[in-house]
Amino acid sequence: MPHREKLAWMTLLLIAVTYGPDFVHVVLSPPTPGLLPNLPQLWLLALAAGGNGVLHILGRIALRVGAPEDARAPADERDHDIQRRSSMVAYYVMMVGMMVVGMVMPFTTSGWEIVNAGLLAIVLAEITQNGLAAWSYRRSAA
Numbered sequence: 627m628p629h630r631e632k633l634a635w636m637t638l639l640l641i642a643v644t645y646g647p648d649f650v651h652v653v654l655s656p657p658t659p660g661l662l663p664n665l666p667q668l669w670l671l672a673l674a675a676g677g678n679g680v681l682h683i684l685g686r687i688a689l690r691v692g693a694p695e696d697a698r699a700p701a702d703e704r705d706h707d708i709q710r711r712s713s714m715v716a717y718y719v720m721m722v723g724m725m726v727v728g729m730v731m732p733f734t735t736s737g738w739e740i741v742n743a744g745l746l747a748i749v750l751a752e753i754t755q756n757g758l759a760a761w762s763y764r765r766s767a768a
Contacts, residue, residue, distance in 0.1 A: 629696040631763035634756040644678040657738040708762040716755035723747020
């Protein structure tokens with residue numbers, strides 16, 4: 627499995643592990659409207675984002691130590707093509723999400739619903755990018 631495919635799978639796993647519980651909590655017990663800031667909700671958001679960042683750095687280090695020659699290999703044409711296509715699709719996913727968050731939701735809702743919807747748009751874009759990259763590597767390997 628190429629190093630960049632391993633990174634894509636690792637990122638998908640870390641998104642599920644860190645942001646998944648945050649979104650489940652938001653759906654099962656939505657933040658109550660009231661005085662801002664909602665410190666418990668802010669703490670969960672910081673824990674998810676910080677945990678994702680720390681785990682991502684540790685995962686990259688582990689992959690680099692496990693296969694240093696793969697990690698140092700320069701990207702070839704296929705890698706550039708996969709990155710370009712997956713980033714392009716993810717960009718459109720994020721832009722549609724941000725248009726909904728910035729142009730529609732302010733007229734119907736406010737507060738943490740907008741924050742969580744914005745975070746969801748970003749996470750969906752990351753899932754799209756890394757999912758398409760992993761799928762493209764699998765498809766080209768077959």
